[in-house]
Amino acid sequence: MNGVVGAILPLALGVAVSPIPIIAAILMLLSPRARSTGLGFLAGWVLGIAVAVVVFTLLAALIPPASDASKPVAGVIKIVLGLLLLVLAARQWRGRPRAGQTPALPKWMAAIDSMTAARALAIGFLLSAVNPKNLLMAAGAGVEIGSASLDGGQATIAIVVFVLLASSTVAVPVIGYLVASARMKAPLESMREWLVHNNATVMAVLLLVIGVVMVGKGIGSF
Template structure:
């Protein structure tokens, strides 16, 4: 189990470093809503990762991706390579947007979010609306489904990996819960910096993670080819 988590660590950190999600938590925190809608947002991010990974692993196990010589196992490796290539394309697109520092228009509506809506926004930002996180979660789900682990170990890996994936947004959320009066002073500078450098940060992440996924998929396929 530890070996699988170590293999997934880079992907988990890549999921965690999400400027838009971090800025969203900071905005909710500085608006005095870190303990309510901020908490719901964080839980939404975590819930989506756990649910999505669970579905992928169930599908993968049903297709016998844990058997190295199976077609399903090879398919996961090919999908991983394709996802890596997609991330490289996204790196180029993000680099072209590096001069834009404007926050998404929907962020202006965060003050009016209910707890339920904040939870839904968290689920959307952590996957369906994220060009980075969704491919990474798919890759992580494929890796977990390939691993020869007991059921309890699979559950533990999914829960721990998902926790790693929200580590970066937990920091401002914890500050807003423990010390709500100092949130603005502590986090306003971070918020400004993240928005100003969002495109560059995402470009580097797309590039590094794209290379990581391509390398891992090719290495796995090469190992299978060498073993046959």
């Protein structure tokens, strides 16, 4: 159990430090409908992460157990996921803004000021459950949990730990804003500026590290 939780923590961190959803949450908290859109986005973000990791956990549980301590099928899956993360890392690095260049943000962010809570929920769900990078992280966590021969209670605990950590960086600013909205505006704006300019670099380094770790774990499964 402890080994599984330790293995999924880096993957949860990879989801948690995704700059785009954090930027989106901050922009919603700075919009006229801050409370409704912020809570809607957080609900969608958490739901998407939970659905993705549960689905991959159930799929991984279908992998037939090996006759010895090795887990070749799970190992191959981990290696493939790790290689895909390395490809995403390379794309992020090549796409990073050069000095003096203003980073481009998704076009849908321009409509955040007029966004409803329902649309914010849908966007949060799509960013967490459909985004390729997050899907790979959730798949990696699901393989770790589903192939570890845990009972139902232990698997549930591992999934809850993953979801809580992965959603924490969106939850903290939303909850902080609800508690002290006036004092949070300046820190949120500063955080948004930093994330906008360092988005690609942060993600490239993170995906590189997690991709290498995932490949290493896959090799170790043989």
